[in-house]
Amino acid sequence: MALCEICGVKSSRYVCQKCGRRICESCVNIYSWICSECYSKTEPQIIEEHKGIELPVKLFIIGFVTIFIGMMLIAFGSLILGAKVSGGIVIFPFIPVPIVFGFGSEAILMIIIAMLLILMIITIIKTIKF
Ligand SMILES: [Zn+2]
């Protein structure tokens, strides 16, 4: 395996999105997927971006989408299970782990839905790339 082109010590696992160099997990900036060298060059710009409106908007969108999906799933669950489901709440406090309170015998179903939701959230986060 090729070695990291920044430190030359560890084996490369990532490719810098800016310069295209193959880099290791120690030399990659996980927030922007660029190498430490490119990161140090663009640092003031990145800090500005993170302080800007972009990140809270992204969090808001993710939160909103998650709550919406949760509501849809609860509605759908109630529909297919009829009166058996007395209620279900999906809480997403901006962490990638929704907490589910299932009532009645369908608690397991709600947990399964929550697990699917986690996968969806992870996918959304990966797509947006903080
Ligand atoms: Zn390295």
Ligand SMILES: [Zn+2]
């Ligand atoms: Zn780079």
